[in-house]
Amino acid sequence: xxxxxxxxxxxxxxxxxxxxxxxxxxxxxxxxxxxxxxxxxxxxxxxxxxxxxxxxxxxxxxxxxxxxxxxxxxxxxxxxxxxxxxxxxxxxxxxxxxxxxxxxxxxxxxxxxxxxxxxxxxxxxxxxxxxxxxxxxxxxxxxxxxxxxxxxxxxxxxxxxxxxxxxxxxxxxxxxxxxxxxxxxxxxxxxxxxxxxxxxxx
Amino acid sequence: xxxxxxxxxxxxxxxxxxxxxxxxxxxxxxxxxxxxxxxxxxxxxxxxxxxxxxxxxxxxxxxxxxxxxxxxxxxxxxxxxxxxxxxxxxxxxxxxxxxxxxxxxxxxxxxxxxxxxxxxxxxxxxxxxxxxxxxxxxxxxxxxxxxxxxxxxxxxxxxxxxxxxxxxxxxxxxxxxxxxxxxxxxxxxxxxxxxxxxxxxx
Numbered sequence: 001x002x003x004x005x006x007x008x009x010x011x012x013x014x015x016x017x018x019x020x021x022x023x024x025x026x027x028x029x030x031x032x033x034x035x036x037x038x039x040x041x042x043x044x045x046x047x048x049x050x051x052x053x054x055x056x057x058x059x060x061x062x063x064x065x066x067x068x069x070x071x072x073x074x075x076x077x078x079x080x081x082x083x084x085x086x087x088x089x090x091x092x093x094x095x096x097x098x099x100x101x102x103x104x105x106x107x108x109x110x111x112x113x114x115x116x117x118x119x120x121x122x123x124x125x126x127x128x129x130x131x132x133x134x135x136x137x138x139x140x141x142x143x144x145x146x147x148x149x150x151x152x153x154x155x156x157x158x159x160x161x162x163x164x165x166x167x168x169x170x171x172x173x174x175x176x177x178x179x180x181x182x183x184x185x186x187x188x189x190x191x192x193x194x195x196x197x198x199x200x201x202x
Numbered sequence: 203x204x205x206x207x208x209x210x211x212x213x214x215x216x217x218x219x220x221x222x223x224x225x226x227x228x229x230x231x232x233x234x235x236x237x238x239x240x241x242x243x244x245x246x247x248x249x250x251x252x253x254x255x256x257x258x259x260x261x262x263x264x265x266x267x268x269x270x271x272x273x274x275x276x277x278x279x280x281x282x283x284x285x286x287x288x289x290x291x292x293x294x295x296x297x298x299x300x301x302x303x304x305x306x307x308x309x310x311x312x313x314x315x316x317x318x319x320x321x322x323x324x325x326x327x328x329x330x331x332x333x334x335x336x337x338x339x340x341x342x343x344x345x346x347x348x349x350x351x352x353x354x355x356x357x358x359x360x361x362x363x364x365x366x367x368x369x370x371x372x373x374x375x376x377x378x379x380x381x382x383x384x385x386x387x388x389x390x391x392x393x394x395x396x397x398x399x400x401x402x403x404x
Protein backbone atom coordinates (compact mmCIF):
# COMPACT_ATOMS: atom_id res chain seq x y z
CA UNK A 1 0.00 0.00 0.00
CA UNK A 2 1.43 3.32 -1.11
CA UNK A 3 0.21 6.65 0.20
CA UNK A 4 0.94 9.75 -1.86
CA UNK A 5 0.29 13.19 -0.43
CA UNK A 6 1.60 16.60 -1.36
CA UNK A 7 0.93 20.30 -1.42
CA UNK A 8 -2.02 21.28 -3.56
CA UNK A 9 -0.27 22.33 -6.77
CA UNK A 10 2.65 19.92 -6.41
CA UNK A 11 1.48 17.96 -9.45
CA UNK A 12 0.34 14.74 -7.70
CA UNK A 13 -2.42 14.09 -10.23
CA UNK A 14 -0.11 14.12 -13.25
CA UNK A 15 2.51 12.05 -11.43
CA UNK A 16 -0.06 9.44 -10.51
CA UNK A 17 -1.35 9.16 -14.09
CA UNK A 18 2.20 8.62 -15.32
CA UNK A 19 2.98 5.99 -12.66
CA UNK A 20 -0.17 4.09 -13.67
CA UNK A 21 0.49 4.33 -17.42
CA UNK A 22 4.28 3.70 -17.30
CA UNK A 23 4.17 0.72 -14.94
CA UNK A 24 1.89 -2.26 -14.77
CA UNK A 25 1.87 -3.11 -11.11
CA UNK A 26 -0.17 -0.24 -9.71
CA UNK A 27 -3.84 0.33 -9.04
CA UNK A 28 -5.27 3.65 -7.91
CA UNK A 29 -7.70 3.62 -5.01
CA UNK A 30 -10.91 5.59 -5.63
CA UNK A 31 -12.05 7.60 -2.60
CA UNK A 32 -15.59 7.97 -1.29
CA UNK A 33 -16.97 11.45 -0.66
CA UNK A 34 -20.13 13.11 0.56
CA UNK A 35 -19.56 16.24 -1.50
CA UNK A 36 -21.71 17.10 -4.53
CA UNK A 37 -20.70 15.61 -7.87
CA UNK A 38 -19.34 18.30 -10.19
CA UNK A 39 -19.91 18.60 -13.92
CA UNK A 40 -17.73 16.21 -15.88
CA UNK A 41 -17.17 13.91 -12.90
CA UNK A 42 -18.21 10.25 -13.05
CA UNK A 43 -19.34 8.22 -10.04
CA UNK A 44 -16.67 5.55 -9.40
CA UNK A 45 -13.99 7.38 -11.42
CA UNK A 46 -13.14 10.63 -9.57
CA UNK A 47 -14.95 9.47 -6.42
CA UNK A 48 -17.68 7.20 -5.20
CA UNK A 49 -20.36 9.78 -4.47
CA UNK A 50 -22.64 9.08 -1.48
CA UNK A 51 -24.85 11.06 0.90
CA UNK A 52 -23.63 12.25 4.28
CA UNK A 53 -25.79 9.57 5.94
CA UNK A 54 -24.41 6.79 3.74
CA UNK A 55 -20.87 7.97 4.55
CA UNK A 56 -21.56 7.90 8.29
CA UNK A 57 -22.98 4.39 8.00
CA UNK A 58 -19.82 3.31 6.13
CA UNK A 59 -17.70 4.72 9.00
CA UNK A 60 -19.79 2.90 11.63
CA UNK A 61 -19.64 -0.38 9.72
CA UNK A 62 -15.83 -0.15 9.46
CA UNK A 63 -15.89 -0.04 5.68
CA UNK A 64 -13.26 2.72 5.40
CA UNK A 65 -9.49 2.41 5.81
CA UNK A 66 -9.28 6.11 6.70
CA UNK A 67 -11.48 9.16 6.52
CA UNK A 68 -11.34 12.88 7.17
CA UNK A 69 -13.65 15.87 7.07
CA UNK A 70 -12.62 18.74 4.83
CA UNK A 71 -14.63 21.93 4.17
CA UNK A 72 -17.73 20.31 5.62
CA UNK A 73 -17.53 17.18 3.46
CA UNK A 74 -16.34 13.68 4.21
CA UNK A 75 -13.59 11.98 2.23
CA UNK A 76 -12.42 8.39 2.80
CA UNK A 77 -10.89 5.22 1.35
CA UNK A 78 -13.23 2.22 0.88
CA UNK A 79 -11.59 -0.89 2.28
CA UNK A 80 -13.08 -3.42 -0.15
CA UNK A 81 -11.53 -2.09 -3.38
CA UNK A 82 -8.05 -1.74 -1.84
CA UNK A 83 -8.16 -5.28 -0.43
CA UNK A 84 -9.33 -6.68 -3.77
CA UNK A 85 -6.45 -5.03 -5.67
CA UNK A 86 -3.88 -6.06 -3.06
CA UNK A 87 -5.10 -9.66 -3.45
CA UNK A 88 -4.60 -9.35 -7.21
CA UNK A 89 -0.95 -8.56 -6.43
CA UNK A 90 -1.17 -4.87 -7.26
CA UNK A 91 0.52 -2.05 -5.36
CA UNK A 92 -2.42 0.13 -4.43
CA UNK A 93 -1.85 3.88 -4.46
CA UNK A 94 -3.87 6.08 -2.12
CA UNK A 95 -3.79 9.77 -2.99
CA UNK A 96 -4.94 11.24 0.32
CA UNK A 97 -4.45 14.18 2.69
CA UNK A 98 -2.13 14.18 5.69
CA UNK A 99 -4.85 13.34 8.25
CA UNK A 100 -5.82 10.22 6.32
CA UNK A 101 -2.17 9.33 5.74
CA UNK A 102 -1.51 9.37 9.50
CA UNK A 103 -4.46 6.97 10.03
CA UNK A 104 -3.00 4.60 7.41
CA UNK A 105 0.42 4.82 9.09
CA UNK A 106 -1.11 3.70 12.40
CA UNK A 107 -3.19 0.86 10.96
CA UNK A 108 -0.60 -0.35 8.41
CA UNK A 109 2.94 0.32 9.68
CA UNK A 110 4.34 -1.34 6.55
CA UNK A 111 2.58 1.13 4.19
CA UNK A 112 4.90 3.39 2.21
CA UNK A 113 4.25 7.13 2.68
CA UNK A 114 5.51 9.54 0.01
CA UNK A 115 5.19 13.30 0.07
CA UNK A 116 5.49 15.34 -3.13
CA UNK A 117 6.66 18.95 -3.17
CA UNK A 118 7.69 21.46 -5.82
CA UNK A 119 11.31 22.63 -5.41
CA UNK A 120 10.20 25.72 -3.46
CA UNK A 121 7.14 27.56 -2.18
CA UNK A 122 7.79 30.36 -4.69
CA UNK A 123 7.48 27.73 -7.42
CA UNK A 124 4.30 26.34 -5.81
CA UNK A 125 2.80 29.84 -5.86
CA UNK A 126 3.87 30.30 -9.48
CA UNK A 127 2.24 27.03 -10.51
CA UNK A 128 -1.01 27.83 -8.71
CA UNK A 129 -1.16 31.23 -10.41
CA UNK A 130 -0.21 29.77 -13.83
CA UNK A 131 -3.32 27.58 -13.78
CA UNK A 132 -5.24 30.79 -14.37
CA UNK A 133 -8.39 29.20 -12.97
CA UNK A 134 -7.84 29.91 -9.28
CA UNK A 135 -8.89 33.13 -7.59
CA UNK A 136 -6.40 34.91 -5.31
CA UNK A 137 -8.59 33.78 -2.43
CA UNK A 138 -8.22 30.09 -3.38
CA UNK A 139 -4.45 30.43 -3.88
CA UNK A 140 -4.16 32.04 -0.45
CA UNK A 141 -6.20 29.22 1.09
CA UNK A 142 -3.98 26.55 -0.53
CA UNK A 143 -0.79 28.22 0.70
CA UNK A 144 -2.25 28.56 4.19
CA UNK A 145 -3.07 24.86 4.06
CA UNK A 146 0.52 24.13 2.96
CA UNK A 147 1.74 25.98 6.06
CA UNK A 148 -0.24 23.57 8.27
CA UNK A 149 0.68 20.49 6.26
CA UNK A 150 4.43 21.06 6.19
CA UNK A 151 4.70 20.04 9.86
CA UNK A 152 3.43 16.56 8.98
CA UNK A 153 6.03 15.94 6.27
CA UNK A 154 8.44 14.56 8.90
CA UNK A 155 6.05 11.65 9.45
CA UNK A 156 6.34 10.48 5.85
CA UNK A 157 8.97 8.01 4.63
CA UNK A 158 10.23 9.88 1.59
CA UNK A 159 10.06 13.43 0.25
CA UNK A 160 10.14 13.71 -3.55
CA UNK A 161 10.73 16.94 -5.46
CA UNK A 162 8.55 17.30 -8.55
CA UNK A 163 10.76 19.53 -10.67
CA UNK A 164 11.11 17.53 -13.88
CA UNK A 165 8.12 15.20 -14.43
CA UNK A 166 9.98 12.37 -16.21
CA UNK A 167 12.72 12.29 -13.59
CA UNK A 168 10.24 12.45 -10.75
CA UNK A 169 8.22 9.50 -12.09
CA UNK A 170 11.41 7.41 -12.34
CA UNK A 171 12.53 8.48 -8.87
CA UNK A 172 9.18 7.56 -7.37
CA UNK A 173 9.27 4.17 -9.04
CA UNK A 174 12.84 3.68 -7.79
CA UNK A 175 11.79 4.56 -4.26
CA UNK A 176 8.87 2.13 -4.38
CA UNK A 177 11.21 -0.68 -5.53
CA UNK A 178 13.93 0.15 -2.99
CA UNK A 179 11.49 0.45 -0.11
CA UNK A 180 10.76 -3.28 -0.25
CA UNK A 181 14.33 -3.85 0.99
CA UNK A 182 13.92 -1.60 4.02
CA UNK A 183 14.60 -3.48 7.23
CA UNK A 184 11.05 -3.02 8.54
CA UNK A 185 9.73 -4.81 5.44
CA UNK A 186 12.21 -7.68 5.77
CA UNK A 187 11.02 -9.06 9.11
CA UNK A 188 9.95 -12.40 7.61
CA UNK A 189 13.35 -13.01 6.01
CA UNK A 190 15.26 -11.97 9.16
CA UNK A 191 13.13 -14.37 11.21
CA UNK A 192 13.82 -17.20 8.74
CA UNK A 193 17.59 -16.56 8.89
CA UNK A 194 17.51 -16.45 12.70
CA UNK A 195 15.61 -19.73 12.87
CA UNK A 196 17.92 -21.47 10.44
CA UNK A 197 20.96 -20.24 12.40
CA UNK A 198 19.53 -21.29 15.76
CA UNK A 199 19.07 -24.85 14.43
CA UNK A 200 22.79 -25.26 13.57
CA UNK A 201 24.25 -27.87 15.92
CA UNK A 202 27.33 -26.07 17.24
CA UNK B 203 28.75 7.53 3.38
CA UNK B 204 27.58 3.98 2.69
CA UNK B 205 28.27 1.08 5.03
CA UNK B 206 28.06 -2.42 3.60
CA UNK B 207 28.17 -5.41 5.91
CA UNK B 208 27.10 -8.98 5.45
CA UNK B 209 27.62 -12.59 6.44
CA UNK B 210 31.04 -13.90 5.52
CA UNK B 211 30.24 -15.73 2.26
CA UNK B 212 27.42 -13.41 1.20
CA UNK B 213 29.47 -12.15 -1.73
CA UNK B 214 30.16 -8.59 -0.51
CA UNK B 215 33.56 -8.42 -2.21
CA UNK B 216 32.20 -9.24 -5.69
CA UNK B 217 29.22 -6.89 -5.21
CA UNK B 218 31.51 -4.05 -4.22
CA UNK B 219 33.78 -4.56 -7.23
CA UNK B 220 30.75 -4.44 -9.55
CA UNK B 221 29.34 -1.30 -7.90
CA UNK B 222 32.69 0.44 -8.37
CA UNK B 223 33.12 -0.68 -11.98
CA UNK B 224 29.49 -0.18 -13.10
CA UNK B 225 29.00 3.26 -11.56
CA UNK B 226 31.25 6.26 -11.42
CA UNK B 227 30.24 7.95 -8.21
CA UNK B 228 31.70 5.56 -5.67
CA UNK B 229 35.01 5.30 -3.84
CA UNK B 230 35.94 2.37 -1.64
CA UNK B 231 37.43 3.14 1.76
CA UNK B 232 40.62 1.20 2.53
CA UNK B 233 40.77 -0.03 6.14
CA UNK B 234 43.78 0.05 8.46
CA UNK B 235 44.79 -3.15 10.22
CA UNK B 236 47.42 -4.36 12.64
CA UNK B 237 47.35 -7.91 11.28
CA UNK B 238 50.24 -9.35 9.24
CA UNK B 239 50.29 -8.70 5.51
CA UNK B 240 49.56 -11.92 3.56
CA UNK B 241 51.18 -13.02 0.33
CA UNK B 242 49.73 -11.20 -2.68
CA UNK B 243 48.43 -8.33 -0.58
CA UNK B 244 49.58 -4.77 -1.24
CA UNK B 245 49.87 -2.06 1.42
CA UNK B 246 47.22 0.58 0.63
CA UNK B 247 45.15 -1.75 -1.58
CA UNK B 248 43.72 -4.50 0.64
CA UNK B 249 44.59 -2.62 3.83
CA UNK B 250 46.93 -0.01 5.24
CA UNK B 251 49.20 -2.27 7.27
CA UNK B 252 50.53 -0.83 10.54
CA UNK B 253 51.92 -2.11 13.83
CA UNK B 254 49.74 -2.54 16.91
CA UNK B 255 51.40 0.52 18.45
CA UNK B 256 50.81 2.66 15.38
CA UNK B 257 47.17 1.57 15.38
CA UNK B 258 46.75 2.50 19.05
CA UNK B 259 48.31 5.91 18.38
CA UNK B 260 45.84 6.43 15.49
CA UNK B 261 42.95 5.64 17.87
CA UNK B 262 44.28 8.07 20.51
CA UNK B 263 44.76 10.83 17.94
CA UNK B 264 41.19 10.43 16.66
CA UNK B 265 42.32 9.46 13.19
CA UNK B 266 39.81 6.61 12.80
CA UNK B 267 36.08 6.85 12.05
CA UNK B 268 35.50 3.46 13.65
CA UNK B 269 37.57 0.53 14.81
CA UNK B 270 37.14 -2.94 16.22
CA UNK B 271 39.27 -5.82 17.49
CA UNK B 272 38.82 -9.13 15.74
CA UNK B 273 40.82 -12.32 16.42
CA UNK B 274 43.44 -10.30 18.31
CA UNK B 275 43.98 -7.76 15.53
CA UNK B 276 42.74 -4.22 15.07
CA UNK B 277 40.71 -3.11 12.05
CA UNK B 278 39.56 0.47 11.46
CA UNK B 279 38.61 3.16 8.94
CA UNK B 280 41.09 6.05 8.49
CA UNK B 281 39.18 9.34 8.61
CA UNK B 282 41.40 11.31 6.20
CA UNK B 283 40.81 9.20 3.07
CA UNK B 284 37.02 9.10 3.58
CA UNK B 285 36.83 12.87 4.11
CA UNK B 286 38.95 13.50 1.01
CA UNK B 287 36.70 11.36 -1.20
CA UNK B 288 33.52 12.87 0.25
CA UNK B 289 34.90 16.33 -0.58
CA UNK B 290 35.49 15.15 -4.16
CA UNK B 291 31.76 14.42 -4.30
CA UNK B 292 32.09 10.64 -4.16
CA UNK B 293 29.85 8.28 -2.23
CA UNK B 294 32.33 6.47 -0.01
CA UNK B 295 31.67 2.79 0.64
CA UNK B 296 32.87 1.27 3.91
CA UNK B 297 32.91 -2.53 3.93
CA UNK B 298 33.02 -3.15 7.67
CA UNK B 299 31.78 -5.49 10.40
CA UNK B 300 28.69 -4.90 12.53
CA UNK B 301 30.59 -3.40 15.49
CA UNK B 302 32.18 -0.76 13.28
CA UNK B 303 28.87 -0.16 11.48
CA UNK B 304 27.17 0.64 14.79
CA UNK B 305 29.91 3.20 15.58
CA UNK B 306 29.34 4.85 12.19
CA UNK B 307 25.57 4.89 12.82
CA UNK B 308 26.13 6.79 16.08
CA UNK B 309 28.61 9.31 14.67
CA UNK B 310 26.90 9.80 11.29
CA UNK B 311 23.12 9.32 11.60
CA UNK B 312 22.75 10.16 7.90
CA UNK B 313 25.02 7.29 6.80
CA UNK B 314 23.31 4.54 4.80
CA UNK B 315 23.68 1.04 6.29
CA UNK B 316 23.16 -1.97 4.00
CA UNK B 317 23.33 -5.60 5.01
CA UNK B 318 23.90 -8.33 2.41
CA UNK B 319 22.68 -11.88 2.86
CA UNK B 320 22.39 -14.97 0.67
CA UNK B 321 18.77 -16.15 0.28
CA UNK B 322 19.19 -18.68 3.12
CA UNK B 323 21.70 -20.06 5.61
CA UNK B 324 21.71 -23.37 3.72
CA UNK B 325 22.88 -21.42 0.67
CA UNK B 326 25.49 -19.57 2.76
CA UNK B 327 26.85 -22.94 3.95
CA UNK B 328 26.84 -24.26 0.38
CA UNK B 329 28.81 -21.24 -0.87
CA UNK B 330 31.37 -21.45 1.92
CA UNK B 331 31.91 -25.16 1.14
CA UNK B 332 32.04 -24.54 -2.63
CA UNK B 333 35.05 -22.27 -2.22
CA UNK B 334 36.98 -25.45 -1.48
CA UNK B 335 39.62 -23.44 0.36
CA UNK B 336 38.01 -23.32 3.81
CA UNK B 337 38.45 -26.03 6.42
CA UNK B 338 35.37 -27.36 8.24
CA UNK B 339 36.68 -25.53 11.28
CA UNK B 340 36.68 -22.17 9.46
CA UNK B 341 33.20 -22.75 7.99
CA UNK B 342 31.90 -23.56 11.47
CA UNK B 343 33.49 -20.38 12.84
CA UNK B 344 31.89 -18.26 10.11
CA UNK B 345 28.44 -19.72 10.70
CA UNK B 346 28.83 -19.21 14.46
CA UNK B 347 29.75 -15.61 13.72
CA UNK B 348 26.64 -15.28 11.50
CA UNK B 349 24.54 -16.44 14.46
CA UNK B 350 25.87 -13.52 16.53
CA UNK B 351 25.64 -11.00 13.69
CA UNK B 352 22.05 -11.72 12.68
CA UNK B 353 20.79 -9.91 15.78
CA UNK B 354 22.34 -6.66 14.54
CA UNK B 355 20.66 -6.77 11.13
CA UNK B 356 17.63 -4.92 12.57
CA UNK B 357 19.85 -1.88 13.11
CA UNK B 358 20.65 -1.57 9.41
CA UNK B 359 18.57 0.47 6.95
CA UNK B 360 18.17 -2.11 4.20
CA UNK B 361 18.61 -5.86 3.81
CA UNK B 362 19.62 -6.99 0.32
CA UNK B 363 19.51 -10.59 -0.89
CA UNK B 364 22.46 -11.58 -3.06
CA UNK B 365 20.89 -14.32 -5.14
CA UNK B 366 21.54 -13.11 -8.69
CA UNK B 367 24.63 -10.87 -8.88
CA UNK B 368 23.44 -8.58 -11.73
CA UNK B 369 20.07 -8.01 -10.10
CA UNK B 370 21.62 -7.43 -6.70
CA UNK B 371 24.04 -4.78 -8.04
CA UNK B 372 21.12 -2.93 -9.66
CA UNK B 373 19.02 -3.22 -6.52
CA UNK B 374 21.82 -1.86 -4.37
CA UNK B 375 22.32 1.06 -6.73
CA UNK B 376 18.57 1.70 -6.72
CA UNK B 377 18.53 1.68 -2.92
CA UNK B 378 21.44 4.12 -2.75
CA UNK B 379 19.63 6.51 -5.14
CA UNK B 380 16.27 6.19 -3.36
CA UNK B 381 17.77 6.64 0.09
CA UNK B 382 18.63 10.26 -0.69
CA UNK B 383 14.88 10.96 -0.69
CA UNK B 384 14.34 9.49 2.78
CA UNK B 385 12.82 12.04 5.13
CA UNK B 386 15.83 11.99 7.48
CA UNK B 387 18.05 13.06 4.57
CA UNK B 388 15.68 15.86 3.50
CA UNK B 389 15.92 18.01 6.63
CA UNK B 390 17.51 20.94 4.78
CA UNK B 391 14.73 21.05 2.18
CA UNK B 392 11.97 20.71 4.79
CA UNK B 393 13.51 23.58 6.76
CA UNK B 394 13.65 25.74 3.63
CA UNK B 395 9.99 25.04 2.83
CA UNK B 396 8.97 25.82 6.42
CA UNK B 397 10.87 29.10 6.39
CA UNK B 398 9.42 30.17 3.05
CA UNK B 399 5.90 29.33 4.29
CA UNK B 400 6.35 31.17 7.59
CA UNK B 401 7.31 34.34 5.68
CA UNK B 402 4.01 34.43 3.72
CA UNK B 403 2.06 37.46 4.92
CA UNK B 404 -1.34 35.92 5.65
